């Protein structure tokens with residue numbers, strides 16, 4: 119017994135010692151010399167000189183694919199590109215997300231008509247209608263009063279998807295959020311509150327609007343007066359389209375939420391022949407795009423899974439790449455052209471939760487989807503735009519060494535240019551991570567918001583004693599754990615959006631029109647001009 123105890127102590131001690139060894143940076147795997155920096159620099163100049171703007175050709179089909187990384191600010195792009203490289207065992211800084219190789223880019227100013235820092239409703243409305251508007255409202259102009267349904271009529275702002283439908287083009291919406299959520303919803307719905315996703319939502323939030331029969335966002339998709347509505351919709355959010363009495367096909371304890379007893383999924387399928395509905399990976403895989411004209415896929419009652427959690431889904435869900443590829447295959451059957459909007463909707467949710475891991479891995483998933491799209495289309499007649507609706511408060515701080523684990527603690531170089539032996543310490547003598555949020559759940563001052571459970575990060579975290587001034591000692595905490603919440607300076611229930619500009623990346627026909635500092639709504643006009651619409 120005594121022997122066992124001392125063995126146990128030894129093992130524990132060994133584990134402690136192992137845990138305390140600072141993590142070394144990932145190695146720079148490519149060759150970097152003064153000569154390679156010069157060579158790469160001149161190559162970039164030559165590449166830029168050789169890049170000729172792709173102008174629209176007459177009579178050719180013209181397509182636009184718009185990718186929105188919801189909440190994908192510039193610091194999120196930087197951290198995601200480093201993480202993608204480090205997941206391959208490389209230093210990461212030199213890595214490029216797929217769209218970072220696009221030849222044209224610009225900055226986009228994301229303020230709304232009444233807020234400095236915006237939510238997804240006015241920002242996507244600006245991108246998709248060309249008209250900036252107030253917070254919380256979808257594809258209506260700023261004369262609409264938030265939450266007042268009576269002000270909507272006559273103030274609707276027509277969306278690019280609606281213009282495209284009217285002109286006989288095919289249209290599609292892909293999102294990992296709910297189909298009725300702000301970004302996808304702004305493509306087809308006009309409403310005084312982004313939260314009026316189902317009639318049950320309206321009843322709860324505004325009984326007056328409910329009594330007046332104001333159409334909820336899900337209903338507006340089915341009742342769109344423009345063309346025959348989108349040909350492809352792939353996302354989460356099926357509960358908004360199912361009646362209260364309908365049991366969810368994937369989760370027997372869940373049901374639809376519609377009070378009007380309308381089965382909107384069936385209505386969508388019945389609206390036109392050759393329409394298919396799927397809700398799981400197997401049925402999605404079976405869809406032959408050559409034989410399908412219209413496809414609705416609703417893969418979760420609410421949001422789809424984060425890319426990292428997709429493997430745990432009961433019925434399986436397609437990836438953003440798979441949904442993008444199938445959409446392009448179906449939409450490109452229309453020789454007149456198409457408009458497709460693809461949203462990485464949960465980048466935003468990862469950050470709101472204070473969980474950089476999921477925000478970054480969903481950003482990588484969006485990059486994969488963009489790569490898939492760019493490899494499938496003819497760039498001489500297709501414009502691809504990648505942007506974000508707004509930023510988040512993710513911060514990349516300290517002076518971490520090259521290749522330092524982007525999710526890890528800061529380890530920096532000493533004044534002699536050598537890697538310091540331990541982690542860099544703050545004024546309290548505590549190490550800190552490179553990534554943090556300015557506010558949110560990761561605040562350590564009062565409460566421990568780290569998710570409970572048998573997760574290593576969080577068990578370690580609970581053992582890490584609160585130190586002076588409220589900071590925890592993170593020396594033995596696995597901050598690489600997918601569930602770890604980055605530290606936040608200000609305690610808020612949910613981390614907020616950030617107000618600085620976001621980036622726009624463009625490739626293909628008319629991509630050269632993206633340049634300089636742009637107002638967010640200008641993106642609409644470049645896309646509309648490319649499709650020959652709306653002027």
Ligand SMILES: [Zn+2]
Nearest residue numbers: 189466470615
């Ligand atoms: Zn958000």
